Amino acid sequence: MLDAKAIKKDFPALNQQVHGKDLVYLDSAASAQKPQAVIDAIVEVYRKDYSNVHRGVHTLSERATRHFEAARETISRFIGAQDSREIIFVRGTTEAINLVAHSYGRHCIKKDDEIIISEMEHHSNIIPWQLLCEQTGAILRIIPVTNSGDLDETAFKKLCSSRTKLLAITHVSNAIGTINPIKALIAEAHRHNIPVLIDGAQGIMHQRVDVQDLDCDFYAFSGHKLYGPTGIGVLYGKTKWLEAMPPYQGGGEMINQVSFEKTTYANIPHKFEAGTPDIASVAGLSAACNYIQQVGFEAIHQHENALLHYATEALMTVPELRIIGNPTERAPLLSFTVEHIHAHDLGTILDHAGVAIRTGHHCAMPLMKRYGLAATARASLAIYNTQHDIDVLVEGLHKARGIFKR
Amino acid sequence: MNDYQHSDSFDNLFELYQEVIIDHSQHPHHFGALPQATHHAEGVNPLCGDTLTLYLKIENAVIRDAAFQGHGCAISTASASLLTDSIIGKSIDEAKRLFEAFHQLITSEKETAADNMLGKLIILAGVKNYPARVKCATLAWHTLQAALRQDAQPVTTEA
Ligand SMILES: Cc1ncc(COP(=O)(O)O)c(C=O)c1O
Numbered sequence: 254m255l256d257a258k259a260i261k262k263d264f265p266a267l268n269q270q271v272h273g274k275d276l277v278y279l280d281s282a283a284s285a286q287k288p289q290a291v292i293d294a295i296v297e298v299y300r301k302d303y304s305n306v307h308r309g310v311h312t313l314s315e316r317a318t319r320h321f322e323a324a325r326e327t328i329s330r331f332i333g334a335q336d337s338r339e340i341i342f343v344r345g346t347t348e349a350i351n352l353v354a355h356s357y358g359r360h361c362i363k364k365d366d367e368i369i370i371s372e373m374e375h376h377s378n379i380i381p382w383q384l385l386c387e388q389t390g391a392i393l394r395i396i397p398v399t400n401s402g403d404l405d406e407t408a409f410k411k412l413c414s415s416r417t418k419l420l421a422i423t424h425v426s427n428a429i430g431t432i433n434p435i436k437a438l439i440a441e442a443h444r445h446n447i448p449v450l451i452d453g454a455q456g457i458m459h460q461r462v463d464v465q466d467l468d469c470d471f472y473a474f475s476g477h478k479l480y481g482p483t484g485i486g487v488l489y490g491k492t493k494w495l496e497a498m499p500p501y502q503g504g505g506e507m508i509n510q511v512s513f514e515k516t517t518y519a520n521i522p523h524k525f526e527a528g529t530p531d532i533a534s535v536a537g538l539s540a541a542c543n544y545i546q547q548v549g550f551e552a553i554h555q556h557e558n559a560l561l562h563y564a565t566e567a568l569m570t571v572p573e574l575r576i577i578g579n580p581t582e583r584a585p586l587l588s589f590t591v592e593h594i595h596a597h598d599l600g601t602i603l604d605h606a607g608v609a610i611r612t613g614h615h616c617a618m619p620l621m622k623r624y625g626l627a628a629t630a631r632a633s634l635a636i637y638n639t640q641h642d643i644d645v646l647v648e649g650l651h652k653a654r655g656i657f658k659r
Numbered sequence: 660m661n662d663y664q665h666s667d668s669f670d671n672l673f674e675l676y677q678e679v680i681i682d683h684s685q686h687p688h689h690f691g692a693l694p695q696a697t698h699h700a701e702g703v704n705p706l707c708g709d710t711l712t713l714y715l716k717i718e719n720a721v722i723r724d725a726a727f728q729g730h731g732c733a734i735s736t737a738s739a740s741l742l743t744d745s746i747i748g749k750s751i752d753e754a755k756r757l758f759e760a761f762h763q764l765i766t767s768e769k770e771t772a773a774d775n776m777l778g779k780l781i782i783l784a785g786v787k788n789y790p791a792r793v794k795c796a797t798l799a800w801h802t803l804q805a806a807l808r809q810d811a812q813p814v815t816t817e818a
Contacts, residue, residue: 274669380776397745593685595732597707598676601792605672614708627708652669657685657733 255311255552257560262635263288263544269498274607277642282427282455282633283611285480287541294540295482298533305529307506321532324539325522325547331542332472333463334489341525342535345486346454347377349473350421352488352525354381356498357419357471364390366418369447370394371404371433372623373426376616382421391418402429409438413445413559420449424456428617428631429588431580432456436467443468448494453480454478458635459584464489470542473563476534481541488525493519502527502543542639553636557585560634564643568632571650572600577629585634588615591650594657596628602656603630606649608642674785675792676733684733689743693726698766701813702729702802704794709735710813713742713802720751727802732795734786738800751807758800765796 261267264286269276278286298320303314306321322337329337343349360382362368368382372395386393394412397405403481404422413420420442425432434457439449448470456462457474464472471494476485490498500507502529509517518524545553564587568574573592591599600612611631614621622628632646693699693714702711711729715722725743730736746754760777761771765786786796794816803813 475780595730595736597732597792597795598734601675601789602672605669616707621708626712656672657681 255548255556255636257556257639260548261639263290264288264637265292267637271607271609272605274605274645277608277640277645279632279634279642279646280609280611281458281635284477284483285458285635286637287482287537288480288544291481291537291540291545295533295537298536303532306532307523317532321530321535324406324535327539327542328487331546332457332487332489333461333465334581335465336492338521339464339489339492339495341488341522342530343473343486343488344484344531345386345475345477345527346452346473347475347486349471349486349488350378350450350452351381352501353421353471353473353490354385356525357448357494358382359388359426360386360499362389362391362418365416366391367394367414367416368392369394369396369409369412369417369420369422372398372427373402373404373411373431373617373620374421374423375427375452375454376618377454378421378423379619383604384651392416395619396422398431398608398620400425402431402580404431404433404438406434406438410441413442413447415445416447417442417447420447421452422449423452423454424462425459425584426580426617426620427455427586428615428620428629429578429580430563430583430586431578432582432584434582435469439467439469455512455584455586457568458497458545458553460554470494476538476541479538479541482531482534482545483519484531485538487538492521495525498525500524500527504528546610548636556636557634560624560638560640561587564632564634564646565639567643567647568650571647572654574650577624577626586631587633588629588631590626590629592653594653596630599630599650600659603646603654606645606652608646608649610646646647664795671788675789677782677785678805679779679782680737681733682738687727687736689726689740689747690728692728693724695724696726698806698809700802700805700809702798702805702815704731704798704816705733706794706810706816707732709795709798711735711739711798711802713806714740715803715806717751722746722749722751722754723724727799731798732792734783734792734795735798738783738796741783742799742803745778745780746803754803754807758804761800762797765793785817 266286302316304317306318325337329340396409442449450471451469453474458479472489477483507527578587596612696714697717698715711733715724716724727739
């Protein structure tokens with residue numbers, strides 16, 4: 254079992270007070286706090302090894318390049334990729350999905366082709382596809398969500414056809430926590446020769462992801478939800494797709510030969526990494542992967558699941574509180590409403606109890622609409638959260654009810 | 660007596676969630692449609708998904724009646740309720756001046772002479788200590804402006 258109290262000490266930002274109360278951070282699904290190891294890795298780059306990468310012959314540039322590519326190896330192993338060239342550095346999940354929509358989409362998707370997404374997607378896995386459909390005349394198909402918050406798999410099977418050119422689906426719902434059975438969905442899609450993109454923004458930090466075992470064609474995630482820095486994320490893509498796809502952006506670093514008559518592009522992954530990358534954040538992300546591996550996914554899973562169970566029971570003791578969805582498998586986050594109290598008022602009141610939660614539509618407006626909700630409060634759990642954090646949350650909720658019951 | 664009423668950080672909170680505000684949010688005035696409306700507009704706060712429709716009945720440049728519908732947090736509902744209370748019977752120009760004064764009240768530190776005209780709107784003054792919530796309090800007022808302009812598009816709190 255993981256010692257969350259000890260882990261908390263690794264995260265300097267958690268050691269502070271808000272409105273005179275010890276901070277209880279329950280908003281890691283929006284962005285996780287960073288361990289000292291990640292902060293140190295970033296500082297190290299700027300203190301010692303900083304220079305542009307892939308450009309100079311001088312010592313610093315060589316060192317920076319070596320570290321940069323070693324980080325790619327680390328991250329590649331972290332997700333079980335076959336080859337580190339399948340790791341493309343991007344700004345985050347949003348950019349990863351947009352990269353696929355532009356590069357795979359614009360060139361492989363035509364009028365009347367179909368793209369399948371689901372009703373529980375984050376806006377960043379909806380809008381790139383809507384834009385693509387507008388540009389190409391392709392059609393967006395939506396897998397509905399059941400009352401419990403699961404994907405309607407029967408409906409999904411009916412949507413798959415020879416017209417389908419892509420399935421883009423979230424690993425874990427950021428709004429209600431559903432863990433989708435992505436391995437089975439991928440297998441089903443592949444039976445119809447449909448490539449699959451997984452939005453892993455909320456999946457990557459809670460369980461070991463093995464892209465070869467999943468057999469997904471693309472997997473997108475952000476560093477900042479994985480205890481790493483902002484401004485860095487990863488698009489994993491199978492070599493066969495990345496080699497066939499045209500570049501996403503043009504510029505330095507992504508070329509082989511440039512002349513005004515004809516430019517030839519660099520090999521993958523550099524073909525997709527135009528311009529100077531976020532060198533320090535790559536080091537930070539690599540440090541985050543190492544940190545998580547030290548904690549171990551088995552321990553993480555055990556800890557987070559036990560805490561989710563504790564939180565579910567605890568929240569259910571609050572009168573008039575309703576937890577949204579009851580999916581077959583849930584990641585450690587709970588979306589809820591309290592009768593007669595708007596989520597934003599809950600958010601402000603809890604903040605005064607030192608508790609940070611997310612409130613609103615969670616960038617998943619179609620799913621909110623599905624449940625007839627405008628906003629929910631969401632408490633998301635991470636490796637550094639404890640039962641005490643949940644107790645403080647519940648106490649805060651009672652206080653909120655007190656204020657509104659006067 | 661509840662223990663939270665004694666704790667420091669919750670004292671500030673009571674400045675925001677005053678009894679009058681909670682009352683207005685739970686029993687808003689002029690809530691519902693206004694069949695004889697001559698003007699109306701929709702407002703949305705894209706940050707939280709709150710929506711609001713404001714109806715006005717205007718005759719000879721005077722707001723004879725007002726009503727609103729929609730759902731939102733306590734601050735936005737109370738603000739809309741107080742808005743309808745305070746603009747009914749006012750001329751369009753007076754309503755616009757009220758908007759300016761209200762905006763000043765919840766965004767600036769300074770007290771101004773215009774505060775006098777605010778009447779019971781003054782109870783929303785505490786919102787200025789909650790930058791994240793200012794938009795909740797101004798949604799109804801932006802919607803009022805749009806209704807006076809007869810905008811076809813919903814206004815948003817995001818400029
Ligand atoms: C499921 C899901 N997809 C995509 C994103 C977008 O991630 P980012 O903003 O880091 O690009 C998020 C982040 O909130 C998310 O939760």
